Amino acid sequence: MSTSVDERVELAGIPLRNAVLTASGTFGYGTEFAPFLDLEKIGGFVAKSLTLEPRFGNPPPRIGETPAGMLNAISIENVGVKVFLEEKLPALPEGVVVIASAFGTEPAVYAELAARVSEHPRISGIEINASCPHVKAGGIEFGQDPALLGELVRTVRAVAKKPLLVKLSPNVTRIADMARVCEAEGADGISLINAVQAMEVDVETRRPVLSNILGGLSGPAIRPIALRMVWQAAQAVKIPVCGVGGIASAEDAVKFLLCGASAIQVGTANYLDPSAAERIARGIAEYAERHGFARVADLTGALETG
Amino acid sequence: MSTSVDERVELAGIPLRNAVLTASGTFGYGTEFAPFLDLEKIGGFVAKSLTLEPRFGNPPPRIGETPAGMLNAISIENVGVKVFLEEKLPALPEGVVVIASAFGTEPAVYAELAARVSEHPRISGIEINASCPHVKAGGIEFGQDPALLGELVRTVRAVAKKPLLVKLSPNVTRIADMARVCEAEGADGISLINAVQAMEVDVETRRPVLSNILGGLSGPAIRPIALRMVWQAAQAVKIPVCGVGGIASAEDAVKFLLCGASAIQVGTANYLDPSAAERIARGIAEYAERHGFARVADLTGALETG
Amino acid sequence: MAVTETSVPSPHAAIRSQARVLENRVEGSGRILTLAVPNWPGSIPGQFLMIGAGAESEVVRHDPLLPRPMAVYRELGPVKGAASGLSERSIELLYRVVGRGTTLLSEAEPGESISMVGPLGRGFPVDSGANASSGPAILVGGGTGIASLFELAKALGETDREVVVILGARSALDLTGKDDFSALGVELVCTTEDGSVGLAGRVTDPLLARLEAAQGRATVFAVGPTPMMKACAELAARHGSDCLVSLENPMACGFGVCLGCAAPRAEGGFSLVCKEGPVFEAREIDWEGLP
Amino acid sequence: MAVTETSVPSPHAAIRSQARVLENRVEGSGRILTLAVPNWPGSIPGQFLMIGAGAESEVVRHDPLLPRPMAVYRELGPVKGAASGLSERSIELLYRVVGRGTTLLSEAEPGESISMVGPLGRGFPVDSGANASSGPAILVGGGTGIASLFELAKALGETDREVVVILGARSALDLTGKDDFSALGVELVCTTEDGSVGLAGRVTDPLLARLEAAQGRATVFAVGPTPMMKACAELAARHGSDCLVSLENPMACGFGVCLGCAAPRAEGGFSLVCKEGPVFEAREIDWEGLP
Numbered sequence A, B: 001m002s003t004s005v006d007e008r009v010e011l012a013g014i015p016l017r018n019a020v021l022t023a024s025g026t027f028g029y030g031t032e033f034a035p036f037l038d039l040e041k042i043g044g045f046v047a048k049s050l051t052l053e054p055r056f057g058n059p060p061p062r063i064g065e066t067p068a069g070m071l072n073a074i075s076i077e078n079v080g081v082k083v084f085l086e087e088k089l090p091a092l093p094e095g096v097v098v099i100a101s102a103f104g105t106e107p108a109v110y111a112e113l114a115a116r117v118s119e120h121p122r123i124s125g126i127e128i129n130a131s132c133p134h135v136k137a138g139g140i141e142f143g144q145d146p147a148l149l150g151e152l153v154r155t156v157r158a159v160a161k162k163p164l165l166v167k168l169s170p171n172v173t174r175i176a177d178m179a180r181v182c183e184a185e186g187a188d189g190i191s192l193i194n195a196v197q198a199m200e201v202d203v204e205t206r207r208p209v210l211s212n213i214l215g216g217l218s219g220p221a222i223r224p225i226a227l228r229m230v231w232q233a234a235q236a237v238k239i240p241v242c243g244v245g246g247i248a249s250a251e252d253a254v255k256f257l258l259c260g261a262s263a264i265q266v267g268t269a270n271y272l273d274p275s276a277a278e279r280i281a282r283g284i285a286e287y288a289e290r291h292g293f294a295r296v297a298d299l300t301g302a303l304e305t306g
Numbered sequence C, D: 001m002a003v004t005e006t007s008v009p010s011p012h013a014a015i016r017s018q019a020r021v022l023e024n025r026v027e028g029s030g031r032i033l034t035l036a037v038p039n040w041p042g043s044i045p046g047q048f049l050m051i052g053a054g055a056e057s058e059v060v061r062h063d064p065l066l067p068r069p070m071a072v073y074r075e076l077g078p079v080k081g082a083a084s085g086l087s088e089r090s091i092e093l094l095y096r097v098v099g100r101g102t103t104l105l106s107e108a109e110p111g112e113s114i115s116m117v118g119p120l121g122r123g124f125p126v127d128s129g130a131n132a133s134s135g136p137a138i139l140v141g142g143g144t145g146i147a148s149l150f151e152l153a154k155a156l157g158e159t160d161r162e163v164v165v166i167l168g169a170r171s172a173l174d175l176t177g178k179d180d181f182s183a184l185g186v187e188l189v190c191t192t193e194d195g196s197v198g199l200a201g202r203v204t205d206p207l208l209a210r211l212e213a214a215q216g217r218a219t220v221f222a223v224g225p226t227p228m229m230k231a232c233a234e235l236a237a238r239h240g241s242d243c244l245v246s247l248e249n250p251m252a253c254g255f256g257v258c259l260g261c262a263a264p265r266a267e268g269g270f271s272l273v274c275k276e277g278p279v280f281e282a283r284e285i286d287w288e289g290l291p
């Protein structure tokens, strides 16, 4: 079913075909999904987080299953920025919107990554993955400390020549504070949430399920937490918000838009149904039509709380 | 099936028949469960959080359902400390271990509650529900700020004549810091986690599901988050830890014991199966026997991470 | 308290049980689920169950998580040839598929088992209202609210009291259960908004006529969508008759411990629908405060 | 890369599909699930599917959440009388109930549909190993590993190459699929630890004899529990023969995007079992580093 709804939205200055992006680390480098959906029928995708050099992740086991969720500790295994720019990007169809995700242990490293990907014409935007432990600051994640996060955003902002999104960690006391810091330091938008720190144990072996002991919880289980944080962040800042966390259906996606998100990202659901993102994009338009919205963009913040 | 396992455990100086308590707000005042389980076959229960005066909660809707979880915003509706001591406690069979839960907007209020329940012979311990917004401190929860939490624990500790447990909020950046504060200020133990702040939306009405907009997420969905926090807290302090969050089976409970909990609390699962707590207690003993543990207490911290 | 102790037969203690599905048939736009419940103690008209969202599997699945409240539609008595030893009794639920849980319930097949807790709540007082025993009992059911009225109609039908049952729906297809009521022998009036059966219009039309005739001596038992119950309550009040309603609030536990089902009271504060209700005197309720 | 491009027939692009359950039968201690898959492109021996944890309901349930990896056991060809229009092909999965997902799979009934993605991974090179074409092919299967070997045995059986299949299990009951292999006409040797059928002992006993006879010209294809594959690999190496294995790691996506299925490589780093495998040359793997 096709609708007369205007599906286009803008996120942090990036014009998108529709409101559905896919989340970093869950969509590979895009081409892997070609057999399952039309990459030009989704808004775009955030590529796997990049480091300066190619990087291998944690030893197995890296994943586990929990009620309505999954646990992972991959640790940013990636091909490195060079291979990404020279091999992965060119392999994508022209019309695909690509947002690069940067990950590093120092603000300077993030900045170098941002500078390098900024140069590439195929990159529409940069998303900072702030869930990396800051080595100098004794391992606390950038995204967990307003001062560290501020320094990171400021440093990257200075060199990034493309729209800059900051991906927030949910493992904080007040998400609104983190959103405000990003806005103050010039981020063009924020994406939230990253996976929730969690743990699972195998009672038969009496060992943690993950070799890393701790991992990130994702999937439908965390959706109500993500929705709450998106709501709180959207109330706190004027820059656009991209909603991420447990989205598996068009209705799920609409909830984030209503709570103030300008666009959303589909993550774990890509594993359950590799065509999920396209299905969700279609469903959002159908919802908008059914509820008399001429533009999907009008759904943003349309929650009634009176 | 009965086992030869010694099921007795001690929590914060409170001797328990077995490691299974039920969580505040999910077990009423105890007698409601008499038709479904033998109150003397579980370790005991934490009663609904008390305020000095009887109190009504939020207008409906107060609850909602999410993937593998439920959302609630009851807001501590309770009969008040007087009715609790004079009517609810006497209605319980002699052998039942009762832990009172205190809730207030000022440390002084918590202290008065603690002092009053301390007097009663039927009260085995006191659990501070630290998830109350501190009015003077502009609404941030006691459990979300180490300084506020420290002041609260110190104030209550001074007057509480019964073992003191502090129930921690999961909505914090570093749960270990909160655990350390409790230990430093003389708490006999900590219980965690309380519900995770979350939100759900009805896409047909475009309104939040809860009249309060925000609520607490509980049930299996949050279990991996609770398990992680119990693990981190148990690593950080020497005082006993009581594990709470999404426990619905004996295996779930064992995971918390292995991660360092001395006892556990069953919450939302009481709604899904009002005899859950008794079933879980039996299952823990069977697990211990199957795995060659003579005492359930030996399961505490028995996780292998090497 | 919703209804004075004396007027309600003291309820049986609730049990937790694994019910066996005997039948799960479509009737009109609704469904009727027949269960065999081990050790079922029986119920009072108006009581309900908390039933699992779908049949049990060997695998415990937590999505959807909560059980669903459902009225006991009919008590069918002992099951012949029940599994040796335990005494099974059969009951029926009348339901409509409106969401995930009821969809899963509709997929439950004969032989499968479903977990349930009940009977729960306070039922209808069979002789309620000041001059109840004398005045007529007017039962008004809308949609699946019909389910809460069958056993009440049956019980009242066995008294020497004047009883009329008014069932309303959008269309004939939505009058699931109608034939069971006809079989009771009590006077039955049906209304449909499209006139496909009975009177064209709403339940309030025949109700008005009956109330006028009763001259303030009637007792109205109204169960259905909130707007319908509210309208019936106002009509009854205007004609000096009592009105009892049964509220539908979301529930997690069903027996008074989660405090999730609170309904606002006219004089302020809240009542627990699962424990103090679901039956209330209409005037006890703050209708504006209901979701 | 696990296996040199040239040696593997280029795989068909994976599809996402709703498979229809034709049969789900018990065989010994295992089960065989027969599916009709719309537009199934066919698979290469050793490829697998990601299949939903149980049949679909109208209600999407997220517990359990992840699909399960399952080898394509047999390709049965076009389904007669398939639903109009679409071309359905039938495949079989051979599985054992070990947890929540496989328990739900075992509850799937004929007529129900299950979501699946496949064919996935790189299959077995039918002419692998330096002197493969000349030397004997020794297929060794343990437990459900048997499932990955049937189509390989069939394909090799059609070449003029010497083929022997060695299937091992605890007991006769655990040799699910044995009769299908017998029907292939290739040489079949069975071993059971309790001696209830075939040789009493382990697969390594007959394997040793064959390796000695082959004088370094054999290719071993071993699929089963990790310790078994490791033992076969060591034995093959000691006798100068190649050994291919198929690894079982937990998977979330099955097509190379979650990076959850990484297996440690002998020369350091990791390979993705779902994409670069599941078939690997034994010597590529860091066996100590496997979970």
Ligand SMILES: Cc1cc2nc3c(=O)[nH]c(=O)nc-3n(C[C@H](O)[C@H](O)[C@H](O)COP(=O)(O)OP(=O)(O)OC[C@H]3O[C@@H](n4cnc5c(N)ncnc54)[C@H](O)[C@@H]3O)c2cc1C
Residues within 6 Å of the ligand: B064, B065, C048, C053, C066, C067, C068, C069, C070, C071, C072, C093, C094, C095, C096, C097, C098, C099, C100, C101, C102, C103, C144, C147, C148, C247, C248, C249, C250, C251, C278
């Ligand atoms: C005391 C009582 C008796 C009832 N008796 C009947 C009956 O006999 N027949 C019948 O068809 N229905 C009855 N209902 C309504 C029935 O409980 C809902 O239709 C059912 O819960 C919907 O579940 P769902 O998963 O299909 O809908 P969803 O919308 O998917 O449910 C989502 C959540 O909302 C809750 N919910 C949704 N609608 C209602 C509602 N109307 N009332 C209470 N909770 C709701 C569900 O329980 C669940 O927790 C009764 C309700 C109550 C409180």
Ligand SMILES: Cc1cc2nc3c(=O)[nH]c(=O)nc-3n(C[C@H](O)[C@H](O)[C@H](O)COP(=O)(O)OP(=O)(O)OC[C@H]3O[C@@H](n4cnc5c(N)ncnc54)[C@H](O)[C@@H]3O)c2cc1C
Residues within 6 Å of the ligand: A064, A065, D048, D053, D066, D067, D068, D069, D070, D071, D072, D093, D094, D095, D096, D097, D098, D099, D100, D101, D102, D103, D144, D147, D148, D247, D248, D249, D250, D251, D278
């Ligand atoms: C490429 C490949 C092919 C396979 N082929 C077959 C086959 O043909 N027949 C068969 O019976 N089994 C096969 N397996 C193993 C099968 O995937 C597991 O038995 C199954 O996932 C267990 O799921 P469960 O929910 O019953 O177990 P649970 O223990 O409840 O599963 C929990 C989680 O662990 C994962 N898991 C558990 N055991 C395994 C395992 N051995 N391998 C991978 N993931 C696992 C599950 O997928 C799930 O995510 C194969 C595995 C792989 C990787």
Ligand SMILES: Cc1cc2nc3c(=O)[nH]c(=O)nc-3n(C[C@H](O)[C@H](O)[C@H](O)COP(=O)(O)O)c2cc1C
Residues within 6 Å of the ligand: A023, A024, A025, A026, A048, A049, A070, A072, A074, A076, A101, A129, A167, A193, A194, A195, A217, A218, A219, A220, A222, A244, A245, A246, A247, A265, A266, A267, A268, A269, D258, D259, D260
């Ligand atoms: C296996 C896996 C790998 C991930 N890798 C990354 C990553 O590299 N960078 C990042 O910013 N987020 C990463 N994420 C987090 C997701 O992008 C997303 O924020 C999170 O999973 C919540 O969304 P979901 O519930 O829809 O999956 C990863 C998630 C998963 C499950």
Ligand SMILES: Cc1cc2nc3c(=O)[nH]c(=O)nc-3n(C[C@H](O)[C@H](O)[C@H](O)COP(=O)(O)O)c2cc1C
Residues within 6 Å of the ligand: B023, B024, B025, B026, B048, B049, B072, B074, B076, B101, B129, B167, B193, B194, B195, B217, B218, B219, B220, B222, B244, B245, B246, B247, B265, B266, B267, B268, B269, C258, C259, C260
């Ligand atoms: C309906 C409801 C009411 C609750 N009320 C209280 C309360 O009064 N005091 C308290 O400390 N915790 C309260 N809780 C939190 C639980 O005690 C428990 O910490 C939380 O639900 C997580 O455990 P669970 O997932 O097993 O339910 C409540 C939880 C629910 C679902």
Ligand code: FES
Residues within 6 Å of the ligand: C250, C251, C252, C253, C254, C255, C256, C257, C258, C259, C260, C261, C262, C272, C273, C274, C275
């Ligand atoms: S449903 Fe739990 S108190 Fe009424």
Ligand code: FES
Residues within 6 Å of the ligand: D250, D251, D252, D253, D254, D255, D256, D257, D258, D259, D260, D261, D262, D272, D273, D274, D275
């Ligand atoms: S299973 Fe996802 S990368 Fe292999």
